[in-house]
Amino acid sequence: MSVSTAASAQTVCAPLSVLGRDVTVPLVTGGEVTYAALDYAASAPALQRVWDDVAAYAPYYGSVHRGAGYLSQLSTDLFENARGTVAEFLDCRADDQLVFTRSTTDSLNLLARALPADCRVFVFETEHHASLLPWQDAHVSYLDAPRTPRQAVETLERALAERDPHGPALVCVTGASNVTGELWPVRELAAAAHAHGARIVLDAAQLAPHHPVSVRDLDVDWIAFSGHKLYAPFGAGVLAGRADWLREADPYLAGGGASRKVTRREDGGVDVEWHESAARHEAGSPNVIGAYAVASACKALTEAGFDTLVARERYLIGKVRAGLAEVPQVKVLSLFGDDADRVGVISFVVEGWNSSHFAAALSAEYGIGVRDGLFCAHPLVRTLLGSDPQTQGECGAPEAAPGEKSLNAIRVSFGAGTPDEHVERFVDAVKELVSAGAKWTYRTEDGRCVPAV
Numbered sequence: 001m002s003v004s005t006a007a008s009a010q011t012v013c014a015p016l017s018v019l020g021r022d023v024t025v026p027l028v029t030g031g032e033v034t035y036a037a038l039d040y041a042a043s044a045p046a047l048q049r050v051w052d053d054v055a056a057y058a059p060y061y062g063s064v065h066r067g068a069g070y071l072s073q074l075s076t077d078l079f080e081n082a083r084g085t086v087a088e089f090l091d092c093r094a095d096d097q098l099v100f101t102r103s104t105t106d107s108l109n110l111l112a113r114a115l116p117a118d119c120r121v122f123v124f125e126t127e128h129h130a131s132l133l134p135w136q137d138a139h140v141s142y143l144d145a146p147r148t149p150r151q152a153v154e155t156l157e158r159a160l161a162e163r164d165p166h167g168p169a170l171v172c173v174t175g176a177s178n179v180t181g182e183l184w185p186v187r188e189l190a191a192a193a194h195a196h197g198a199r200i201v202l203d204a205a206q207l208a209p210h211h212p213v214s215v216r217d218l219d220v221d222w223i224a225f226s227g228h229k230l231y232a233p234f235g236a237g238v239l240a241g242r243a244d245w246l247r248e249a250d251p252y253l254a255g256g257g258a259s260r261k262v263t264r265r266e267d268g269g270v271d272v273e274w275h276e277s278a279a280r281h282e283a284g285s286p287n288v289i290g291a292y293a294v295a296s297a298c299k300a301l302t303e304a305g306f307d308t309l310v311a312r313e314r315y316l317i318g319k320v321r322a323g324l325a326e327v328p329q330v331k332v333l334s335l336f337g338d339d340a341d342r343v344g345v346i347s348f349v350v351e352g353w354n355s356s357h358f359a360a361a362l363s364a365e366y367g368i369g370v371r372d373g374l375f376c377a378h379p380l381v382r383t384l385l386g387s388d389p390q391t392q393g394e395c396g397a398p399e400a401a402p403g404e405k406s407l408n409a410i411r412v413s414f415g416a417g418t419p420d421e422h423v424e425r426f427v428d429a430v431k432e433l434v435s436a437g438a439k440w441t442y443r444t445e446d447g448r449c450v451p452a453v
Helices: 003-012 048-060 071-089 102-111 149-161 186-193 244-248 288-304 306-325 355-366 380-382 422-434
Strands: 024-026 032-034 097-101 118-125 137-144 169-174 199-203 222-226 237-243 257-266 269-274 331-332 345-351 371-373 407-411 442-445 447-449
Touching: 032 345, 048 071, 048 288, 071 097, 071 237, 097 102, 097 244, 097 288, 102 199, 102 222, 102 237, 102 244, 118 149, 137 149, 149 169, 149 186, 169 186, 186 199, 288 306, 306 331, 306 345, 306 422, 345 355, 345 422, 355 371, 355 407, 355 422, 355 442, 355 447
Parallel strands: 118 137, 118 169, 169 199, 199 222
Antiparallel strands: 024 032, 097 237, 222 237, 257 269, 331 345, 345 407, 371 407, 442 447
């Protein structure tokens, strides 16, 4: 993007209004500052629009499905309309099913439970644990981290060519890395999967909040994402895609709502006829408010215009990367190199600093919230750091004192609600910490680096 385009993106597109934008936090050095929330990759703040929509609906809260009362019927319509809104946001096919879940993790575990017998699963070691781990009961092939998008496609093609072509197979891949922010060649990977008779599921947890996602255009069989990364509150997720495997699988949860008919047998047992619709995997009272919030977020992002949102985010990415490039002690982590297209997720390490210490100082001394650790993507982060990918570690910081070597990294992430001032303050804080050091003393407590009191 040219400088003029970047400046235009900055001027024309203001950040979307999010909750917490005016929250102030205390500094360990004294005083208060407006909090700079730069941990969007973990959970993005809820859009004010979403919160207002939920608040407007709250007085009309009622039971869903089968209720005869007005509020029950209203809530049922709202729930099912939310399903349609999200399906439209994802550009789903006419015969796709869309199941509301708790999160991306829940969605992918649901799909794992629906795999046909003897299904072979192919997943890169670069995946978030939510898409790396659910396949333990299947025949799993873990693929090495590629260093270019083309290598990713070639690695998958080789692995698929070596399998039994007659059995079912599934490829699981991320749309955007939760560690490096780099976009993956989803369309090409889908083509490779289908050419070898396999299906593909897209983990869009980091992609959907930043870029438009079309199930049809990408030609993926399923897509999963979380509401809390899409500017909605916690507690709702989505799995959308082909209906056949979901329809043929036993319900993810057995209970009311999933069953169409239950009868007693003469031997004292019960016979169950399960729904074939999405309700088959939505047993229990559904999270109506969560589904409505996700749909509201989908509407808000669509109305804001992804072209404008993407342009502004690229501008912010450029500011952060340019600022970090001015600090020789900072190493930005990347699989595909500097020219890769990416979303607003950047991980790095700082020479001479323990990552937990650096993140703690950013918070305590500058009011900046970032994340440190392995980001629930242990094999990938350890590969990027040049350590053994199989070395054990925790998602949080290890028991390392300030100044000691850390196998963890620091992640800064941002999106549609991030003001320019937040990323500018972050870059300035990095430069000041590296050049002048921390102003406060820190200690390790329960594996975390915290200010000493």
